[in-house]
Amino acid sequence: xxxxxxxxTSVALAGAMFGTPAFAQDDxxxxxxxxxxxxxxxxxxxEGAQEAAKELxxxxxxxxxxxDTTAEGQIEVxxxxxxxxxxxxxxxxxxxxxxxxxxxxxxxxxxxxxxxxSGVATEGRQLHLNPSSNPLIGNMIIKLAAxxxxxxxxxxxxxxxxxxxxxxxxxxxxxxVMGDYPGIEVVATVYGDxxxxxxxxxxxxxxxxxPDLDAIIAPTSVGIVAAAQxxxxxxxxxxxxxxxxxxxxxxxxxxxxxxxxxxxxxxPIDLGYxxxxxxxxxxxxxxxxxxxxxIPMGRMGALTLxxxxxxxxxxPFVYDASNIDDFKSIF
Amino acid sequence: MMRFIPVREAILGSAILILIILVASRFAGFVAPxxxxxxxxxxxxxxxxxxxxxxVILTRCIDLSVAANLAxxxxxxxxxxxxxxxxPIPVVIAIAVLMGGIMGAINGVLVWKLSIPPIVVTLxxxxxxxxxxxxxxxxxWVNSHEMSAAFTGFPRAVLLGLxxxxxxxxxxxxxxxxMMARTQFGRSIFAVGGNPHAxxxxxxxxxxxxxxxxxxxxxxxxxxxxxxxxxxxxxYVDIAGGFELEVVAACVIGGISIAGxxxxxxxxxxxxxxxxVVKNALPVVNISPFWQLAISGSAILIxxxxxxxxxxxxxxxxxxSAEATQ
Numbered sequence: 230x231x232x233x234x235x236x237x238t239s240v241a242l243a244g245a246m247f248g249t250p251a252f253a254q255d256d257x258x259x260x261x262x263x264x265x266x267x268x269x270x271x272x273x274x275x276e277g278a279q280e281a282a283k284e285l286x287x288x289x290x291x292x293x294x295x296x297d298t299t300a301e302g303q304i305e306v307x308x309x310x311x312x313x314x315x316x317x318x319x320x321x322x323x324x325x326x327x328x329x330x331x332x333x334x335x336x337x338x339x340x341x342x343x344x345x346x347s348g349v350a351t352e353g354r355q356l357h358l359n360p361s362s363n364p365l366i367g368n369m370i371i372k373l374a375a376x377x378x379x380x381x382x383x384x385x386x387x388x389x390x391x392x393x394x395x396x397x398x399x400x401x402x403x404x405x406v407m408g409d410y411p412g413i414e415v416v417a418t419v420y421g422d423x424x425x426x427x428x429x430x431x432x433x434x435x436x437x438x439x440p441d442l443d444a445i446i447a448p449t450s451v452g453i454v455a456a457a458q459x460x461x462x463x464x465x466x467x468x469x470x471x472x473x474x475x476x477x478x479x480x481x482x483x484x485x486x487x488x489x490x491x492x493x494x495x496x497p498i499d500l501g502y503x504x505x506x507x508x509x510x511x512x513x514x515x516x517x518x519x520x521x522x523x524i525p526m527g528r529m530g531a532l533t534l535x536x537x538x539x540x541x542x543x544x545p546f547v548y549d550a551s552n553i554d555d556f557k558s559i560f
Numbered sequence: 561m562m563r564f565i566p567v568r569e570a571i572l573g574s575a576i577l578i579l580i581i582l583v584a585s586r587f588a589g590f591v592a593p594x595x596x597x598x599x600x601x602x603x604x605x606x607x608x609x610x611x612x613x614x615x616v617i618l619t620r621c622i623d624l625s626v627a628a629n630l631a632x633x634x635x636x637x638x639x640x641x642x643x644x645x646x647x648p649i650p651v652v653i654a655i656a657v658l659m660g661g662i663m664g665a666i667n668g669v670l671v672w673k674l675s676i677p678p679i680v681v682t683l684x685x686x687x688x689x690x691x692x693x694x695x696x697x698x699x700x701w702v703n704s705h706e707m708s709a710a711f712t713g714f715p716r717a718v719l720l721g722l723x724x725x726x727x728x729x730x731x732x733x734x735x736x737x738x739m740m741a742r743t744q745f746g747r748s749i750f751a752v753g754g755n756p757h758a759x760x761x762x763x764x765x766x767x768x769x770x771x772x773x774x775x776x777x778x779x780x781x782x783x784x785x786x787x788x789x790x791x792x793x794x795x796y797v798d799i800a801g802g803f804e805l806e807v808v809a810a811c812v813i814g815g816i817s818i819a820g821x822x823x824x825x826x827x828x829x830x831x832x833x834x835x836x837v838v839k840n841a842l843p844v845v846n847i848s849p850f851w852q853l854a855i856s857g858s859a860i861l862i863x864x865x866x867x868x869x870x871x872x873x874x875x876x877x878x879x880x881s882a883e884a885t886q
Contacts, residue, residue: 391849420849425792425799430602434843437589451796458704458793462716482704482793557705 256289262320263294270560274501281505300324317341317508322349329353341512345504356518360495362541367402373472374444381412382443385435389423389449421452428455447473457483477556484553496546503529568815572830583841603836604729610810612777614828618753619770620820621678626781627803628689629663633785638702638795645708660782668771704793753820758879813863
């Protein structure tokens, strides 16, 4: 009996050892590792990855991640992926540094590693795909307002706190390209501290101080929603256009009421698509991730890498009445 | 005459007037009746919460969990609204008041039965309530397009020129005015804060009075939770973050003694209105945002300094300390 059991186990083990590589030969297996499963944003990224897989033909996407947003959970997942000898790992990380050792080990085993959305330190990946870049975002927020003001007009900024790094950089980049938008005048910058009530009050104050205000630009998700509500309550829908950066699920009401004509944020579908394309190029087509290099990513064009091997995917994606319904349930 | 307009209220009232005149000199539109209505409406949640906080502070306690209570109730009723859009608004309001009251009762029981210092109890429950919001919502927002029109429309419904939100604040003020002056509960609150030892000898249960003070404060926070979420048409974990300090500041500006026993409904309301005017004036007077925090902070300090000087013994002392009466 004992011998039989041993024998059975060995046979099973041998079968598994032969079986797995044989299965792996067919498809290029790209693992899309996300911060946590069950988040709409990442489910949408998976959708994009599947799209890329279909386009490439011989790719199998392994969509995986921990059940909560922890680095430990992701380390376990990556260890499992290394054991399965996947071809590439594309990760949106929960920690910049904690994942470096395990990702280094993956690279030593010949696995292509890239990060997207939320990056890891330079030594832990071959390249990092940013959804967008600060200059692109800075340009986009003023463009969103200017597109609806063909004859020029007055716009005001409603930011988060005076010390928010992201918002300050975006506004700086916006000011750098103001020359491209003649006739658009930024009359004020106010701060809503990412609190709904303060942002609302500041937006009301803006409309009082500048009765001929044409647009409020809020590059922050709390601010843009609060400003849209303030415009509705002040009865200024159609006069003041609220725009900036927000999430489709949160802004659906504002688009519906007409308080906001359009707003922008990165498109997770494009992001998943591009990450998959990049991982494929690096692992199968011998593309080299080096500063200054350009790597093609299908319909999204090419990614240009900077000195840290980071690149920006594209302009933030614009959402308006025509596409909000498709996205509001996603993220 | 002085009997009917107490000194503290008179000083605060004139400070508010001077403030409004100063703002109007820089931005004339501020004194337009429609704007003053807006300012009052914007201050309504603060007035309601300040009255609840006043009752708690009068009994020598403090409730730091009001903003978290507000946020949790707001998130809960918003989620209930998403699940059952047809639920009538009076039922939603009843649920909000009940939920808030229960959370207040938790604070009250811990203070009453376990004799834990109120500041510790409410600091703890504040964090717990915020944590629970995260648990029930998964960190997700409830957005305006998910809420029913009736849900977000109620606080905005205009009646006799004022939105419902303002009317609720006015009604709360009237109810509290009567409660504090005319009922046994109102008088026992002053007695417990003024002199707890003497209160015991007159047959007042100090712990129980404090318990009910917390329930009142919690119920009002719950009510405000619904109004807040409906007004800003969004519910997320951090709504009203740090608002508890503004509520306490409104009380302190109104001259309600942190040591308990001294204060009045009128002064709490004026304290809230003072803060509301400052908050609404700053965005329109074109002061650098970098200075705004410093200015609102100084306004609070100046108001409190004035209050501290204007007669320390003018509180409504029902039971005096033996050594003070001789």
